[in-house]
Amino acid sequence: MAGTDSSQRNTNADLLSTDAPAIILVAPQLGENIGMAARAMLNCGLTDLRLVKPRDGWPNLAAVAASADAETVIENTRVYQTTRDAIANLELVFATTARPRDMTKRVVTPEQATNELHEFIADGGKAGVLFGRESKGLINDDVVLADAVLSVPLNPSFSSLNLAQAVYTIGYEWVRHRDQTPPSEISYPKDTRPGNKLELTHLFEHLEAELEDSGFLRIEEKRPTMARNLRNMLGRAGLTEQEIRTLRGVITSLVGKRKKR
């Protein structure tokens, strides 16, 4: 989806001003995936990216290319030699895994993890989410370092997420949690307002008068039903004042054509 516009209707303008969880990628293999994860993070207002022993080193040109200019994230990425070091200053850590592990551990959904992260960070806590390498996920010794396991409930017969998608899942839930965008609303072009009932009534009367004249409403007993159907049909469209004027022009134009014949 192309295009970035700061006047967008969403209410996340202050997204970057607040603390957010760190994203820790343990032993990531492909620079492309690191870059796509960085882009997904910035899409969601997350900026604290930490890498543990990235296979191809750091900085990584493939990561920069795939990040689609998510410079805020790429330039501040920190690299660590161990997972322990990467999470040293965090107080709450989730470990993302698809596979069930043979250990006694709390398992949470992305939504639940995000609820907890929001609450914890709002109280001044420092938190993060661990992601394993592309091929194998997190090793058990890393899972043990976390407070709980985060598992994304997906298609059980095809649940292996691309690394950047896994990171985006957390970012998306993070934005979703604080988003106040109305679920559904009508967007109008500038200087447009919904048509009022008088304008709509004039449209209906115009149409019905012309249909009377043209013979379409000639069967007397069907006329009220037909008129109601037409009014319902056009009413459902939620016409703007401009659209009502357009439709009246359309009627006039069609009538003109017929009358000329």
Add this chain to the structure above:
Amino acid sequence: MAGTDSSQRNTNADLLSTDAPAIILVAPQLGENIGMAARAMLNCGLTDLRLVKPRDGWPNLAAVAASADAETVIENTRVYQTTRDAIANLELVFATTARPRDMTKRVVTPEQATNELHEFIADGGKAGVLFGRESKGLINDDVVLADAVLSVPLNPSFSSLNLAQAVYTIGYEWVRHRDQTPPSEISYPKDTRPGNKLELTHLFEHLEAELEDSGFLRIEEKRPTMARNLRNMLGRAGLTEQEIRTLRGVITSLVGKRKKR
């Protein structure tokens, strides 16, 4: 996230058995993105992929490589010459855009769109979601074909999503809507059960007796508080029966070391 396991705790086992929305990519440029979108779709139980004029033709080796074996989707992908043809048999269509368009149109969040898709498809309807090319998104002539605009509320200063991430957003909401996974639960290894209160009491008594003996609880007036703190600490861990036995072994071992000295 590596690993796929059909015994996973999530409840989406029947994901592929029900109808789901079609994903229509209009003029996609990179095979990699088509492949990653296909993988994200199958992750979420979506299988109906339609392409309108893919830039590099179809089939596309780069798409296959990036799909991570999402063959069900790749092999059934259909290619069309126009958006109109691709959505011909659909009755409800959303157009995904990041940019606000200068038109009168309903705009919905991914959650709202998914709610409507679920309801519509449950009633036997056919529905789909349109995505534009990577560089520019959907053209207005394609947006007009849709019933409503779907816009993902993200970081307004960096809202341009990777194509596969945009597709995954809809897939993820689709799974999320029907998912019944408990938000938080404890996973146990096989043949493990939580410790009961008697086992826990025996652990506490064992520990306190040894600490009495070792002199740790020697200050009489601090003893009740210290014992309560230790019981609270260990109680919070939610120990399993096996873990309680392990801890008792740990105590015995530590005591043995001291007594040998």
